[in-house]
Amino acid sequence: MGRQPCCDKLVVKKGPWTAEEDKKLINFILTNGHCCWRALPKLAGLRRCGKSCRLRWTNYLRPDLKRGLLSHDEEQLVIDLHAHLGNKWSKIASRLPGRTDNEIKNHWNTRIKKKLVKMGIDPMTHQPLNQEPNNTYNPQNLSSTSDDISMKPRSGSTKETNGTLTEDESSSTVTGQNNSTDSENHLLSNIYNDEELFSHLWSDETTTAEASWSDSNDGFGGTLYHHDNNMSGAGADFPIWSPEGINGNDWTFLDYCQDFGVHDFGF
């Protein structure tokens, strides 16, 4: 007996989500939470697969999402984390508040990968190209060739035990020029400079960001939403939310709701 498909492929709609569908999904989750993704589409009146709803929510509609291009520091952190974790995009994303695994994966494949190759670094091994993976990695060879990404030296071998990195990784630092905002820089530099905090971030325990999301998930009480000024392109047409309410708060979640009609969200 085969396994039942997650949804009736003949009934479910595919392709880009419409504003109307977004509205239904947001409205339902705000009101009821997402108890069961499989059952959600029917309950919410959507002709979508539960998986599709989950993806849409986690990658696009979630209120704590920070959209727009990754800042230099975020990019640097992704490279660093990728060197430790490999293509574990969800784990990497969990270290970058407001970023999704899909977003990071896309960014890696479309931008970072190319930059690293351009710099003569193998994106998969993080070793210089034309060099055996086991050979000693010498970051000084790279610093002169890197344009806007600098690779930090790997201290010791990459180790991960049950998802928790050992101490010599936790003390690693990220260097490089940046073009992100002062607040981001301050935040990130504090993280990097605080070994204890960084060590904590390496652990698999729930991060502060995740916790804050959890806190705000019960109807988003007390959560501040903001528009990320850095966003660009198509993303600018969609809601940009973050729980911290930093970086200039000129577009709130409620504004977005207003576009649909606040009443539609049950407020």
Next chain:
DNA sequence: AACTTTATCAACCGCTCCAAT
């Protein structure tokens, strides 16, 4: 201006993981 190529990103697919039974 028209066409082609390249880049980007939202969304889908199929698989694995893991909790419940």
Next chain:
DNA sequence: TATTGGAGCGGTTGATAAAGT
């Protein structure tokens, strides 16, 4: 312990925009 089914993850695709010729 084995089975089942939901959730989540990573790879890939396809549509669209932007850049180049």
